[in-house]
Amino acid sequence: MPLLRFDLIEGRTSSELKTLLDAAHRAVLAAFAVPERDRYQIVTEHRPSRMIVEDTGLGIARSDKVVVLEVISRKRKKKQKEAFYRLLCEELEKSCGIAPSDVMVTFVENNDEDWSFGHGKAQFLTGEL
Template sequence: MPLVKIHMIEGRTQEEITTILDALHRAVVESFDVPEDDRYQLVLEYPADHLRALDTGLGFTRTKKFVLIEVVSRPRTRAQKEHFYENASSALLRKCHVGSTDVMFTFVTNSDEDWSFGLGQAQFLTGAL
């Protein structure tokens, strides 16, 4: 955990998607100190005319390589989030050729009682995790 949703314009190859997923997972592990096998990711692809993400007045242009990374997580510190933004952006540029102006992040924070990983139990609450 966390759950990472990657929203992108359709058209990438399976190899490109795998590289994006791997780069983001590495950033999660390094930034949030979670176990390597703690991996929950969803890829959501949209036709180009179904995803709009303008620059919010920052003066840059988005391309078709744009990705919106939505992180659903227990509370994280400001420093952890900033580290994640930097790690993920650097990895996406280095490994996937996605420029930093084409990467947007958002966090949705919830609590321990909002997670069940199976068995109809809240493992954070029961002490299993």
């Protein structure tokens, strides 16, 4: 936890996707100090005509490498989120050649009772996590 949902324009190879997901996971580990195997990532690819990512009037140029990331998580501190935004852009640029202008992130926060990792239990509530 957190759960990362990536929306991408189709066309990346399996190797490129693995590199992208690994880079994002490094940012999660550094920003949120979660365990190494706390990794939940889902990729959805779209035809170019099915994904419009503009800039809210900020003058941010986008390319076909755009990454829209939804982070579903327990509440995180403002400083952790800011560190994640920065680290994610650094990792994606260094590892994948994705410009920071092509990275859009949104957080959806929830609570401990909103998570079940399997076996019909809420592990945050049972004390297993």
